[in-house]
Amino acid sequence: MSKASYVPPKVWKNNAASGGQFASINRPTAGPTHEKTLPVGKHPLQLYSLATPNGVKVTILLEELLALGHSEAEYDAWLIRINEGDQFSSGFVEINPNSKIPALLDRSVEPALRVFESGSILLYLAEKFGAFLPTDLAGRTETLNWLFWQMGSAPYLGGGFGHFYAYAPEKLEYPINRFTMEAKRQLDVLDRRLAESPYLAGDTYTIADIAVWPWYGQLVRGNVYSAAEFLSAHEYTHVQRWAEDIANRPAVIRGQRVNRTWGDEASQVPERHQADDLA
Secondary structure, three states: OOOOOOOOOOOOOOOOOOOOOOHHHOOOOOOOOEOOOOOOOOOOEEEEEOOOHHHHHHHHHHHHHHHOOOHHHOEEEEEOOHHHOHHHEHHHHHHOOOOOOOEEEEOOOOOOEEEEOHHHHHHHHHHHHOOOOOOOHHHHHHHHHHHHHHHHHHHHHHHHHHHHHHHOOOOOHHHHHHHHHHHHHHHHHHHHHHOOOOEOOEOOOOHHHHHHHHHHHHHHOOOOOOOOOOOOHHHOHHHHHHHHHHHOOHHHHHHHHEOOOOOOHHHOEOOEOOHHHHO
């Protein structure tokens, strides 16, 4: 076990940098840090994002909607560089007061609607276009069960396991063990469900799969935190099958490239304003 050395003060104060990869953008207050107006393109849907797991949920859904022939789902995707603090601009905070990507502005209605939190954006778009969300009560409810499961579970994977395993300035046994146990429990929840049906809500691919795949599907494929071996991801055979099926969808391949600024240069499309940008 790690040796205990820290005694919390009676009242916490932000006196010292926490360290770690994202320490420079962490702060205990909300609101904008600088004035900057967000750019606006020609399409009704304006997305401000980065190709993190939460960000690609939305670009995948938008590409899936376009693939179905929903031309009104055309969108401009503007890059938000979170390591440079773009999410704290006055323009971004106006759309998302929580200063997290992704954030969407729908200008097809008057007044324009802001939509923030990735799960809310997925639900909004699915309802707007009548796609990837079953209309029958049972199917809709099961889809939303898994959508909200992801929204509640992912912070333990990202802020818990991912932070302490991949990003924390010091490797500490207790938090790594604690959150590894939870990450594996969540993978087991998914594996048991996917043993029963091809997709999370049943026989149909829905926004539940689109929400969960960028986190857990990419985790077992070795593309999140480089932790597949550490987590014995090969044990979750049904999650593996589901993850590969979704990874091969053309819209998923396209959606992952949008707002991406790292990795293979051919996979990077920092901004997307028309279909040809992904050609």
